[in-house]
Amino acid sequence: MNSAFTVFMRYVARVEVGLKPGHSDPEGETTRDSLVEMNYAVESVKVSKVYEILVEASSLEEAKKMVDEMCRRLLANPVKDNYKISIEESR
Amino acid sequence: MNSAFTVFMRYVARVEVGLKPGHSDPEGETTRDSLVEMNYAVESVKVSKVYEILVEASSLEEAKKMVDEMCRRLLANPVKDNYKISIEESR
Known part of the structure; x- marks a missing residue:
């Protein structure tokens, strides 16, 4: 029998959303x-606004991709906002 | 004749205001x-919220004191908010 499973880790992302210049x-x-x-x-x-987000993902890369997508879809307005993400494994 | 004057410098303060735990x-x-x-x-x-404040003051110490007072008087609610300040000379 094959046992395939993914281990999910918790990551803390810090997203800072601010207005573009002008x-x-x-x-x-x-x-x-x-x-x-x-x-x-x-x-x-x-x-500007800071979102501290606790997410579950299978890797740091996946967590980054997910949070970047959240920014584009919900947290930041692409017309007027800049955002930056920093992310690390939750202790 | 005595010449006494104060040189004012510009400082950038970054104030992060967030809710206290609970x-x-x-x-x-x-x-x-x-x-x-x-x-x-x-x-x-x-x-949480970040205020980037450009202030004039005669020294870094004075600027820090001023921004701390702004937090207590306007930017943070002492009952429910924590704040932290970082400040440096404006280039």
Whole structure:
């Protein structure tokens, strides 16, 4: 009898999604205005979002591919967002 | 005649604000549910926010103090958020 099985590992991916240069960032601008009103010498504020995702996959390569796909399909807007992924095995 | 003046430098602060453990993260949960519906093997998602702030200050120490105060006064909710700051001179 043949025993074939795949071992799934857990990986933690950190995905940072931010606006591409040239796209307006209303949340950043509002935050800057509030800070300036509070008398802080602030020139600009840019806001981005970090998703820490715990995934199961058979290898680091597969996990990376999966998370990259999640970014393109759900987490980032390809028209206006940049994203970067860092990923490691979950301890 | 005495000439006394302060030179102001520009610093870039990166502030990451995330929920303290035990606080519910509805945005993370909704994102996880969407990813699971799309058939990704996702266990959990935590969302946090990054503010990249360009400030003027007379020294790195002063800039750090200023940004820490901004966190306590505006960017983070002391009841439910953790924050961490990294800061360097702007090139």
